[in-house]
Amino acid sequence: MVDGDLLSDIGVFFSNLLRDFTSGLIFFGGPLDILLAVLDVLATSLVIYYVLKILRDSRAWQLLKGLALIISFALICSLIGLDTVGFLLNNTISVLAIAFVVIFQPELRRALETVGRSSFNMISSAITQEEGRESSGSVHNMIESIVRACESMSETFTGALIIIERSTKLGDFVEQENVVQLDAAVSSTFLQQIFYKGSPLHDGAILIRDGRVSAARVHVPLSDNYHLRRDYGTRHRAAIGASEIGDTIAVVVSEERGTISLSLEGRLYTLDNGDALRTLLHKLLSPTKAAGGLSGWFRGGRHGKAGRRADAAKQGKGGSQETNNEAESAVIAASEYESLPMWRRILRRSPNPAGPKVTRKQKVVLSFASIAISIVLWLYVQVTVNPVDNRTFSVSLSYRGVEAAQAKGFEIQIPVETVQVNVMGRRNTVTALRAADVTAYIDFSDIDQTGIIAVPVEIDTGTLLYTRPTFITPSSVTVSVREQE
The missing domain is CATH 3.40.1700.10 (DNA integrity scanning protein, DisA, N-terminal domain)
Known part of the structure; x- marks a missing residue:
């Protein structure tokens, strides 16, 4: 039994997604965050493409399409107000998850066998x-x-x-x-x-x-x-x-x-x-x-496809x-598969020449579908699992550039204060932050005159991932600057 209303959860997800899009927070981050997001989407796309390619050549493909059609139909019925269908969907989704594992058990087993065999055959062949x-x-x-x-x-x-x-x-x-x-x-x-x-x-x-x-x-x-x-x-x-x-x-x-x-x-x-x-x-x-050896990771046999086909002729x-x-033909295809470098064997299913061929158009469709699904999953993670969050820290104020100001002949009366800092970032990032990681400081190196001067408080979180201070109290500190006697 699933707690809560699935339709309500979907509505909350889309409302949060729209809010983050309009506020610009969905792509919140710096260069490192963007790079990690791109790598995350690409890696997820490869996994989804591999799974879809395996399922396409089996009976599970038709079952998967039928399951997707049933869920889509139930969601549409819920949207137009057919509460009975929505109720059935909410209370049977866990059963469908178990049924998915049971129905696709042969395909899941073969997929794991293929990945395991592709990953370790090259190592064992190099050793032996x-x-x-x-x-x-x-x-x-x-x-x-x-x-x-x-x-x-x-x-x-x-x-x-x-x-x-x-x-x-x-x-x-x-x-x-x-x-x-x-x-x-x-x-x-x-x-x-x-x-x-x-x-x-x-x-x-x-x-x-x-x-x-x-x-x-x-x-x-x-x-x-x-x-x-x-x-x-x-x-x-x-x-x-x-x-x-x-x-x-x-x-x-x-x-x-x-x-x-x-x-x-x-x-x-x-x-x-x-x-x-x-x-x-x-x-x-x-x-x-x-x-053989480590070169097998990156290249296949030189006497691969053409040589084996000539021998076959x-x-x-x-x-x-x-x-x-x-x-x-099946044996030649299997031999070509065994001669592929490891990284290509992981991404390519063990061949079955007598089975249905994957045309270029189907590969393009599978690729776009994989990327689209991975982007949706990434958005879901960003909105629900790792959203933008805020956290408040109380840190002691530190001072930089004091020696530079003294070298200019200035004497500064330094106050001792505690600063309240509100830091915005992805939930996983701000949750991992400690008060000791956040530094609040004022910099005296640019002071070039005497008097009462308001120096802005600056924040350093000490993390490579992007964070943004949204609220600092006080935002500036008033100091007294006079010439040295």
Whole structure:
């Protein structure tokens, strides 16, 4: 239950926003405050753009638009006086917030996985670069063993599901109750023995971790986001479900048709033969990163997009097979994504070539929408969370330029006074101020005559963020200046 009337809160927000605009306080601040505001809006825009881009490629996009339409409709009804709709909105907004988390749970999980994988893959690749070069031979042997086993099982119509772990860890699979934990080398014979129909381990998948068979009889959660053909069964749904977990690769052999398929980024690609599988696995698993170390933060591999596409053209035998081409396009896109510098990988979602493309117009619309939303959020923060506030301090008066006045031959009778200062600034800034941070002083360095002189009181708050003294009592101090005897 939400306390208060949501419509009233919105009305108060807009009235405060209008007041601050007319008084000039909405952009209250100095150069540093303006710079921080610009950086704040840009950073928020990047986050919102990333979230919108992720949601656009999922079912959550339609749900989000529907949710926004419902809330907009309820607000309009409240504005024109339909109190029942407004009452329902005020009393169900918390339920909608919980429903948002529940409905978008898969998308939120994938977004966090993508950010985590993008952020730390470059660091781990820099650390393990030499190790990867030394293990290229073992990767080749593992791929050959998988391909030969899949070709053999395809001929005998033996069902199989092979899960290959990459940077996204699959420790939950190993910890399952009925899983048989192993530590065996990958070989064609061993894989065929596991998936032999009479084997007690053939039910489920096997997990390959660090080039070795780590577990067998693994039960993988089935995908619920992919519309499979009716002739695809549980094994194919499990393969897609596994590939939806980060950058996991799943290889599946159909027991009914004897086909070999590869699942990547939540999509299933049926291949023509073992040669196609071999080519794709080499592109995905071979340690051929061009950029490593700290340079990977700022640049991608030199032999990136053009080189991989040239290799694909050379190795693309049987180009009439559309599924093979789609799978190869997916692998090329995934390889290009892995070669991007870290800062670009954080801002770019892991690719899915078979999914909907983001056109230039859609990117522009998403960019403007992100900036508009971030500006509205910034205004909300400035008006409600961190508004312009005032605070009064009582400080002792100090004196500057006394030596300069004495050097001119003047003697000054210095009064001892306490000054009341009212300081205006953003709430977070003035709240952090202490009386010791505020200095009230008068400057005698410009005095050039004797007599009774009123010297203005000046204020220094000692903070880089912008503040403004709005009321000083007294605003000036009368001093007696006479020549030295």
